[in-house]
Amino acid sequence: MKPGSLYRRLNLSAFTLVMIFLYIPILILIIFSFNNSKIVAGWKGFTLKYYLLLFQNEQIKLAFQHTVMIALTSTLVSTILGVLAALGLENKRFKGRKVLRALVYVPLIMPDILMGVSLALLFNFLRVGTGMLTVFIAHVTFCLSYTVIVIQSRLEGFDYSLVEAAMDLGAKPWLIFWKVKFPLMVPGIVAAALLAFTLSIDDFIITFFTSGRGFDTLPIYVEGAIRRGTITTINALSTLMVGFTLLLVITTKRIRKLLLN
Amino acid sequence: MNNSRHRNTFSQLEIRQVKKRNLQSWFLSMPSLIWLTAFFAVPYLIVIIYSLLVSDIYEVKFLFTLGAYREILSGAYFKPFFLSFRLALITTLFCIILGYPVAYLIARSSEKWKNILLVLIIIPFWTNFIIRIFSWRIFLSTNGMLNEALLSMGLINQPLEIIRTDWAVIIVMVYVYLPYMILPLYSVIEKLDFTLLDAAMDLGASERKAFFKVTLPLSREGIFAGSILVFIPALGAYIIPQLMGNQNSLYIGQIITYKIKNIPRNWPVASALSLIMLIIIAVILLTGFSIYQKRKFRRMDEAR
Numbered sequence: 180m181k182p183g184s185l186y187r188r189l190n191l192s193a194f195t196l197v198m199i200f201l202y203i204p205i206l207i208l209i210i211f212s213f214n215n216s217k218i219v220a221g222w223k224g225f226t227l228k229y230y231l232l233l234f235q236n237e238q239i240k241l242a243f244q245h246t247v248m249i250a251l252t253s254t255l256v257s258t259i260l261g262v263l264a265a266l267g268l269e270n271k272r273f274k275g276r277k278v279l280r281a282l283v284y285v286p287l288i289m290p291d292i293l294m295g296v297s298l299a300l301l302f303n304f305l306r307v308g309t310g311m312l313t314v315f316i317a318h319v320t321f322c323l324s325y326t327v328i329v330i331q332s333r334l335e336g337f338d339y340s341l342v343e344a345a346m347d348l349g350a351k352p353w354l355i356f357w358k359v360k361f362p363l364m365v366p367g368i369v370a371a372a373l374l375a376f377t378l379s380i381d382d383f384i385i386t387f388f389t390s391g392r393g394f395d396t397l398p399i400y401v402e403g404a405i406r407r408g409t410i411t412t413i414n415a416l417s418t419l420m421v422g423f424t425l426l427l428v429i430t431t432k433r434i435r436k437l438l439l440n
Numbered sequence: 441m442n443n444s445r446h447r448n449t450f451s452q453l454e455i456r457q458v459k460k461r462n463l464q465s466w467f468l469s470m471p472s473l474i475w476l477t478a479f480f481a482v483p484y485l486i487v488i489i490y491s492l493l494v495s496d497i498y499e500v501k502f503l504f505t506l507g508a509y510r511e512i513l514s515g516a517y518f519k520p521f522f523l524s525f526r527l528a529l530i531t532t533l534f535c536i537i538l539g540y541p542v543a544y545l546i547a548r549s550s551e552k553w554k555n556i557l558l559v560l561i562i563i564p565f566w567t568n569f570i571i572r573i574f575s576w577r578i579f580l581s582t583n584g585m586l587n588e589a590l591l592s593m594g595l596i597n598q599p600l601e602i603i604r605t606d607w608a609v610i611i612v613m614v615y616v617y618l619p620y621m622i623l624p625l626y627s628v629i630e631k632l633d634f635t636l637l638d639a640a641m642d643l644g645a646s647e648r649k650a651f652f653k654v655t656l657p658l659s660r661e662g663i664f665a666g667s668i669l670v671f672i673p674a675l676g677a678y679i680i681p682q683l684m685g686n687q688n689s690l691y692i693g694q695i696i697t698y699k700i701k702n703i704p705r706n707w708p709v710a711s712a713l714s715l716i717m718l719i720i721i722a723v724i725l726l727t728g729f730s731i732y733q734k735r736k737f738r739r740m741d742e743a744r
Contacts, residue, residue, distance in 0.1 A: 193538065205564055208571065260475060263469070267472075301483040
């Protein structure tokens with residue numbers, strides 16, 4: 180297509196529009212977190228007051244601790260289960276393959292609300308009090324599909340010549356696994372773990388149904404604060420969270436580069 | 441004779457190896473199989489059971505009845521289902537209209553630009569979901585930035601009432617689900633054979649005709665995948681209508697959540713509504729895939 184053609188210009192303007200659309204909310208958050216005003220309208224001067232308030236807020240501290248704790252534990256468990264399941268799925272003749280694949284893929288397209296409702300009712304049926312344990316279980320459940328798929332997709336593009344070479348050289352199976360195969364799987368495992376971590380810290384709906392009163396994660400706290408109208412510190416909190424996720428992504432890139440070299 | 445016995449023992453060994461490998465696969469898969477059965481499949485059985493119970497204002501009584509289904513059949517929940525369906529449809533359409541040109545532009549950029557543009561699309565989604573919705577509330581509110589800007593430019597005389605309307609819900613829905621459309625579209629358009637487009641245009645087709653006759657039909661697969669990824673989660677939307685919409689048009693996700701969380705609770709009705717949603721989704725997926733498969737086969741026949 181000619182560079183100056185009508186369609187190209189149309190695409191470019193659509194792209195610019197979408198970019199503005201995507202970035203407006205984030206820019207607003209960052210700008211208004213430094214605004215010296217109780218309501219979020221009009222510029223009243225620069226301040227860092229809300230950042231200071233943020234660090235004095237015990238509820239936010241607690242919610243932050245909960246979020247990190249849940250994210251770390253559910254990432255660990257879902258990644259370990261994911262590695263095992265991906266290795267199991269490698270064997271195409273294995274009878275449980277179809278069932279496991281269905282159990283892994285179906286949760287991905289289901290609306291979150293259905294998983295939230297069904298888990299809430301399960302915990303009620305079992306008389307398990309909602310709190311940290313139930314949130315942990317829920318987070319492992321929705322992260323597991325993603326970790327299995329990410330690790331499995333890396334295994335599919337796997338270079339078996341190395342494994343075969345090790346076998347030809349007479350290495351024992353477990354030695355082959357730990358010395359040859361596992362190191363090659365590491366980038367996939369890291370990618371899966373980071374995905375699980377971000378999914379966990381971002382989740383609202385499923386946590387909302389499984390957390391009950393007294394165990395707030397950050398998204399739950401933020402939603403409550405929006406509802407109660409106590410929103411002054413949220414902009415500051417959000418800006419820090421944007422910064423935190425960006426940092427996470429940049430370190431991921433670094434780690435991945437280090438691992439691949 | 442000798443040869444065949446040799447082959448026999450060899451296959452015995454092979455069978456043993458295959459068996460060993462299958463056993464290994466069972467062991468490796470077992471934790472995930474158990475976990476997903478216990479916490480993904482079994483909970484739906486509980487939902488089925490709870491949909492057949494008698495509701496209490498706090499919990500349920502373990503008495504079996506079809507009361508919840510009778511209540512739903514009376515038609516009281518037709519409107520929220522209709523609204524959710526309409527919302528999911530409109531969201532999907534807007535995502536296609538906005539997402540297609542973007543995906544096309546990225547797919548036809550140089551390798552270096554492709555990565556940069558894709559990252560630009562994804563970055564906003566590393567920000568917390570609730571926080572992004574909150575930000576839209578600030579932007580669209582009656583004394584918010586959009587209205588201030590439009591007023592100062594003299595484009596409007598009175599602030600627009602966008603927040604707490606269905607439009608606010610649609611805007612944020614499109615915002616949240618757009619990447620789920622752009623990414624599958626991109627991956628399909630990227631693999632298109634663009635020489636076909638050039639050929640059509642060399643043969644005298646106008647740019648528009650070439651697009652509608654060649655490019656668009658060839659990217660059908662991406663539109664299909666993207667539509668599923670947008671439409672189905674959009675059907676169950678709760679928090680976006682809750683934070684952006686109003687209480688006069690309640691969506692099915694809101695009704696289910698209220699019946700689970702707010703007193704007076706009604707878990708049997710919430711369960712039955714969830715099951716109906718599940719069935720609708722299953723029907724959509726199955727018909728979608730079968731139409732898609734048929735088309736594919738018909739095209740293969742035509743090609744022959």
